[in-house]
Amino acid sequence: MSTLSAPPATSSRPRQVLDDAVIRFAGDSGDGMQLTGDQFTRTTALHGNDLATFPDFPAEIRAPAGTLAGVSGFQVHFSSNNVYTPGDRPSVLIAMNPAALSVNLHDLKPGGLIIVNTDKFTGRDLEKADLPRSPLEDGSLDAFQVVPVQLSLLTKASVEGLGLGAKETDRCKNFFALGMTYWLFSRDLGLTQDWIRAKFKPPFDQANLQALQAGYNYADTVELFHSNYEVPPAHLQPGTYRNITGNQATVLGLLTASQKAGRPLFLGAYPITPASDILHQLAIYKDFGVVTFQAEDEIAAVTATIGAAWGGSVAVTATSGPGLALKGEALGLAIMTELPMVIVDVQRGGPSTGLPTKTEQSDLNVAMFGRHGEAPMPIIAAATPGDCFTAAIEAVRVAVTHMIPVMLLTDGYLANGAEPWRLPDIDAIPAIDPKLATSDQAETFQTYARDEQNMARPWALPGTPGLEHRLGGLEKQDITGNVSYDPSNHEAMTLIRQARVDNIARDLPPAQATGDDSGLLVVSWGGTYGAVYSAVQQARLGGLKVGHLHMRWLNPFPSGTAELLARYDRILVPELNMGQLARILRADLGVDAISYAKVQGLPFTISELLARIQILSNPSIDSSEA
């Protein structure tokens, strides 16, 4: 039983109402910044704000303490209005050490608030952050409001008497900082208190609770802040909400799709950042009959998935770039044998090991073209963390109804970023009909017989009497499925495989842009949706004529895409790659797509997109100079 009292309902200082705030927690990878950010996010979501998060952490689990390489950050953007991105620049920075301050300072808004742990701004820690002098003393922070806090010392005092060692005491300081932040934004401590009680054993539960409360009280009592803030709840669409990350939404989408198809879910996966959470979370849902197979390697993961697809599972493999490269040959087999499965690629910075924990959209080429032979594959990309749910269901629906492997692209930014998600009406999601071949069709059964509507071949499961058949990677004759080396048959089958992908466009809504229907069209895909949407909105508020086309399906293109693009004077394609979609648009649709490329392992900021839109909206500027 906690002896702590609830936070005071009113603060002792004036409260300022804000529409919008962006805060960033930054510290060592061992300081618990992801956990702190996650708690702040949950509390803020429950408070009713719309929000978006951006966890940004190094690939090393514990880089040397106090170094620039070891800095881990978590940014939360929350608002009384709709939120589409985690925010360009934070207005509040919580810096647990000099390295965290150094790495993050250049992002902070001028005049922004910095809460620093002054106990860490001494000789050794300054050295580790490559700082010759303390920035707290050399005037370099004059443009900001600095709130110096002896965080280590105060935390120590708050947990005194609980018998904690020095290291254990120090581990509580993120809760002290979180408590201060809760005061600053008038948040309730209850959710985090419950979480601490459930998560930690004595005496650590008590220690963290005391540190949290002490941080809150300290901020309330000490005259460090002029005021605190209130960001009132947003006017979101009515409904029931939860907070969700992209990987969570992908998992729930796959689970829902398997239930809607009435077939058990199979996931074949090999652990890889940032896709591993899909494996972890699906492993929990065994009560739904989910089989998770942690394979010996990426190739075994995808080939076991092919085996499970043949066996009748809703078969999925989840990976990231390096794993996708390894799966290439097997995906050719899945295309050749026309088996239904979903390949989830949570994109990260590449090539090679690249930037495992950073985001990028650079796997579009490999998704589209990364297999030997003519091997087209449908591709859908999720737009927001919550949209991963819908995109996963769509991917399964197309895979199962068209008997085809489908690529679902997400990215590190969507996978780890969170947003409030309005819970769907599960019953309203239509069933997925797997149209299994049955024994009463045995007389007429042919392995590659074609559905009249969508050219799908029958899904005939081993174990069904009378449907014995042989699949394989060798070219086959259409309808019979017998091995065939006939030259004209190979060409005919190649065309059929392409037509089967093109056919999917009939199931998709036609291309539709938002905003203006002439002028500049900004084309986005995947996780850049929020930033591009916001930038286009701001540009239009500023009087520019701008439309926005967001492409969920990248293969096939929705019908009417070419016609839509033709209506605009200029086409801008911002991508977190070197212009992969822009090149495809140029090649396939012959449009003069202008690429805006960013490959820094970071998402677009709204302001950089806005600046580019402003330049390109000026007809006197040659697009080649833009």
Next chain:
Amino acid sequence: MSTNEETPQYTKKDFMSEQTIRWCPGCGDYSILSQVQQVLSELGRPRHEFAVVSGIGCSSRFPYYMGTYGFHTIHGRAPAVATGLKLSNPALSVWVATGDGDALSIGGNHFIHLLRRNVDVQVLMFNNRIYGLTKGQYSPTSEAGKKTKSSPMGSVDHPFTPCALALGADGTFVARTADIFVKEQRDVLRAAYGHKGTAFVEIWQNCSIFNDGAFKDFTDRKARDEKVVFVEHGKPLLFGSKDAPKGLVMTPRIELEVIDVRGPEDEARVLVHDETNTVLGTLLARLKEPIAMGVLHRSSRPVYEEGVHAQIAQARARPGAADLKKTIFGNNTWKITG
């Protein structure tokens, strides 16, 4: 179940497909195909309950010629495809047809992990000690010094001993036979079918084009008695002719040694085969001459897909299991009213 109901009888023909067989004349694969079709037809199970999964290579054309379900996959990956299939439908009898290159070279990783997990499938590895389909390069079981197209001065690679490798990967059923041993091959195939867990069968198979006669020093009728010891659980490890029997004994260095068996004293020294003894199985697997044929090792260990599905059954039995809405909603929701 009706007591009048008889076990349905199947014929070898039920297990044949309509496809024309395209192996080279004289290939050992013909015999293996015939024995497998025969044995499967005798098990009292309909053909739709069988699935044969293969990789790439001459041996991997096997599924096309079986009347069962079949999947000719990609090079080396048959064990992984079979694992996925078996996890998806554990009721199927899943067989893997593979070769020395497919299983031990490109697919080596999947091979050892299949055995480690003890997935309940049968693995028939046709060992011809050569790459046949790519026309005659040395394989991971080719003897050192072998001259082939890719090793004109002789291969400097050291070969695997497949059965020893399987035992090293904690295989629970390891057997060896040869294409021309009809009865013994069928016995081993039956035993493999009856084993719960991964049953690994190395089948010496003559490639009449690129490695003809690779095993004839052992398998020829004249050589057989002297060069092959057919092992049987609980029976002494004896071979040789009736007139000059030989046996295997254990040396103090834990090695197998051949002795002439001249009387009861010698007979008493001859080892009795114990399939459950992994050390003996390994010694037999590594024995160069005579070569040991039959079930070298058989033991019992939990089966992978049973473990997976037992956990699923346990989770399903929990109160409130598989509530989709509850799962999607999670623990922290809030309402926004209009």
